[in-house]
Amino acid sequence: MLNVSRPTRVLQVAMDETDAELVHAVRRGDRWAADRLLERYLRPCRAVALAITGSEADADDVCQEALAVAVERIDDCRDPEKFGKWLMQIARNRARNLTRAHAVRRTVPLDETTPGHSLSPAAELERSELRDRLLQALAAIPEQHREVVLLHDLEGWKHREIGERLGIPEGTVRSHLHHARRRLRLILAEGDTTGE
Amino acid sequence: MNDNEPMNFSALDPERDPARWARVVAGARLRVEAALAGRRAPGGVLDMVHAWSRLLLPAAAVLALVLGAAGAVVGGRSHALDRASEARRLAVLTGHSISRGERPTGLQLSFAVRSRRTP
Numbered sequence: 001m002l003n004v005s006r007p008t009r010v011l012q013v014a015m016d017e018t019d020a021e022l023v024h025a026v027r028r029g030d031r032w033a034a035d036r037l038l039e040r041y042l043r044p045c046r047a048v049a050l051a052i053t054g055s056e057a058d059a060d061d062v063c064q065e066a067l068a069v070a071v072e073r074i075d076d077c078r079d080p081e082k083f084g085k086w087l088m089q090i091a092r093n094r095a096r097n098l099t100r101a102h103a104v105r106r107t108v109p110l111d112e113t114t115p116g117h118s119l120s121p122a123a124e125l126e127r128s129e130l131r132d133r134l135l136q137a138l139a140a141i142p143e144q145h146r147e148v149v150l151l152h153d154l155e156g157w158k159h160r161e162i163g164e165r166l167g168i169p170e171g172t173v174r175s176h177l178h179h180a181r182r183r184l185r186l187i188l189a190e191g192d193t194t195g196e
Numbered sequence: 197m198n199d200n201e202p203m204n205f206s207a208l209d210p211e212r213d214p215a216r217w218a219r220v221v222a223g224a225r226l227r228v229e230a231a232l233a234g235r236r237a238p239g240g241v242l243d244m245v246h247a248w249s250r251l252l253l254p255a256a257a258v259l260a261l262v263l264g265a266a267g268a269v270v271g272g273r274s275h276a277l278d279r280a281s282e283a284r285r286l287a288v289l290t291g292h293s294i295s296r297g298e299r300p301t302g303l304q305l306s307f308a309v310r311s312r313r314t315p
Contacts, residue, residue: 029235034228042224046210056208060220068227072234131207153202154209181199 023080026071038067041084044155044165045091051146052095053102054139056131062098066091084165137187144168145180152177253299257283257290282309 017025017036025033042063049062070077070087077086138146147166151157152173159177163170210217264283285308293300300308 026232029232031229031232034232035225038221038224038228042221043210046220050208056210060210060216064220064224064227067224068231071228072231074235127207127212134205134207149203150205150208154205178199181201181203184203185199 018081019083020080023074023077023083026074034071037070037083041087042067044084044151044157045087047150047155048088048091048147049095051138051143051150052092053099054135055102058095058098058102062091062095066094069094082164084161085167088165133188133191134184137184137191140187141180141183142176145176145183148173148176149180149184153181253290253294257287260286285309 017033019037019040022033022037026037045063045066046059049066050056050059053059053062066087069090070083077083079086138150141149144166148162151162151166152159157165159170159173162168163173166173168176206212210220260283264280286305289300289304289308293304
């Protein structure tokens, strides 16, 4: 059974095997290895997709599709040690394609407005408002800043991991993270003062 | 607030709604398994034959030419001409097949040996 849960748990469960080992196993048709890659990367793929689409429903679709495409085309992964970077690029491309498609035919996904079942209506409304404000604030900062801040603060990746998997220097990751947080806090604070 | 402190993105955490996230994970798993099943198992017998055929077909063509030439030396002139013609047809057929990335069928090979004309 898959255990795609919070980052700390994922790290405990699935960090024993390297990406390269898992990729080679998937090439041999190993389902267990494919599950391990899914555990490791489904949430980060979603974070990258969310940074680009700005829609949770779209991000859910993109992360599923990206993993499936990666497994289907696993032989095209030239450097198995950099599977994460390759996968993130697949997720990014899929998310951009979806965003372009939505630009042509804009619809509001049903799931976006479907309340969670575990909260009271009032609590869900409050959370929904907070979610909308976060998404709006994220939309106001550069795309790469969004990716970095979500992978770090939502997924718990380290600066080095983000740098390797997004293909940018670690120093740039730190800089993007710093600027993203500052800008997001400013936007959210302005929203508070204007009564949003 | 200090910009070194993480932002609180819990409202965007996919697991805030465990049932929905479980559906996403299950969907991803189904898609991954389908993708895995759709992949052709590498290293099968057909792959080996295909890999070897690229080497064997030119070698067979060269061998046929050599045999044809040998036939010309050992046998009579007309017999040798027939053999040389067969070898040439086989070489042409092989060349065509390789250029198309295919293997000649038994029927094509038989036709090349028996025919008086180049296939």
